[in-house]
Amino acid sequence: MELLKQRILREGVNLGHGILKVDSFINHQVDPALMLAVGGALAARFAHLGANKIVTAEISGIAPALTTGLALGIPVVYARKSKPVTMHPNTMTASAPSHTKGVMTELMVSPEFLGPRDHVLIIDDFLARGETIRALVSLVSRSGAQLMGIGAVIEKRFEGGRTSLADLGVPIETLAVITSMDNGKIEME
């Protein structure tokens, strides 16, 4: 997605250790028009799969998941990281490490909103090592829902997430692929 790649080259900051700061349009400030275009592009790649639900992880997955859901006309469930009092007692839980926060986080989904009747797309902001997405896959699988595809806005291919998720046998679609962040550069496919 050319618009997105240009934005990454213009505003993305390589903080070293593979960490890409895109806080000016995705992770702290969000550009709604860009996000709508991102959602439209992801939706176009998955439209033929007939999914009826999107699953994402709070926090930064919410914006691209919402616009993808808007384009496909299907609801979005965001896995929670801390349990509000409104949440169902029999929550499904999976763990994933957060490399930008340096801690393990739990991801929780209520069985009220994910179950055997669902055909699910997982959408997140980044596909890096694939650990958050793997945790979401485990929630989808535990709920009895069927995983149809995985999408992310930005892929850091050099971190190997795509390879590690290949065994799932579902399409993996990303809109900007970063192949290297060595020597302070941001190289894209």
Added chain:
Amino acid sequence: MELLKQRILREGVNLGHGILKVDSFINHQVDPALMLAVGGALAARFAHLGANKIVTAEISGIAPALTTGLALGIPVVYARKSKPVTMHPNTMTASAPSHTKGVMTELMVSPEFLGPRDHVLIIDDFLARGETIRALVSLVSRSGAQLMGIGAVIEKRFEGGRTSLADLGVPIETLAVITSMDNGKIEME
């Protein structure tokens, strides 16, 4: 907003102690089409103010803030509750209690994305006691930005937030006003 009120009456659950569960369309599962309509309705009420930025709090504020930003064509900044490694070192911070989680939370905004040139709308999912919004107001004020208006999807008027924020002298707009949750009911204006 009639569509929203009907949805609250149909799917909202009164959990007691003033806690309204709307997890099927706002707080865990999100209905993107409803959220787009919500954003359009909030935008229409604020369009004359000429704001150039929306500020919200993660997590549940992101969806309505994004769709309001989409309708107004302006960026959205979501205050973070935990500090990712990508965040600017001189973060502005304010505290607010979370009644659905029973803890104090810190809200953080980077001075990179909020400053004296900004005219700000604060958008959140709920206006209840107004404490989260008050923390966002304090961040806006500390940044030197000018507060133009405050909007929320659902107002629990019996919790007094609107009254407590009246001294700010800015328009406060909400799309569904709950006047009482006594005796297990959900009464709306």
